[in-house]
Amino acid sequence: MEIKKNKYYKLWLKDAWPYLTGAVLLSLFQIVTLAVTGNPWGVSGILANWGAWLWEAVGGSVDKWYYFASEGAQKTLNGGFLNHGGSLRNLGIIVGALTATLLASGFKIKKIKSWRQIAAAVLGGLLMGYGARIGFGCNIGALFSGIASLSLSGWVYAVFLFLGAIVGSKLLVKYFM
């Protein structure tokens, strides 16, 4: 029997899982993350380290940067990528997403349609990255982990995330479509 016609292949690998399944699994794994590492799950803070390593790789230095001034931050940076659990986890997210896409035979290199798309992506990325660092967290570290640890800040984040998404969608439709 061809694997593409197999019921379980379709159910588990080919078709998207229901939102509920995803939500339950994300909750379970973030509990495991908190229990094992002692830190709540975060994503974008780690990307700041990646940026610092990239900057150092081209000869720059972040020793004097306020953001990386603490002893802990310096220790993480000096320890390198492979000794940083969060970096490996982020790498796992990328590899896992790629694997899921390949198993569903949904991998495709997409065309870039217009300069507007590039502008929107760059602008959106910069705003999200800047906002995530200045706000001490992204939708994972500040929103998801915040709410999961019964922090009020997570809910405040949620309200403004929603407002921002409304404004962002309007701008997207008006200027980038």
Added chain:
Amino acid sequence: MKEVELDCLGEACPVPLVKAEKKLKELEIGDVLIVQIDHSCAMKNVPEWARKEGHNVEIEEVDDGEWEVIIEKVK
């Protein structure tokens, strides 16, 4: 009854959904809208929206990571 193709290849969420909503509004009852998509997240929200609106929806996998959502406007 006409058939209209909507090229959303290379577009990420929520652009395909917004474009499909706009285009379908312009069509007459009985017309068919074919939305070409290569973004898996849009593969979830475009058919979901169209079915919720009560239209007839069919999905065709054209290639790896490329789909056509065929929407027949019924009302």
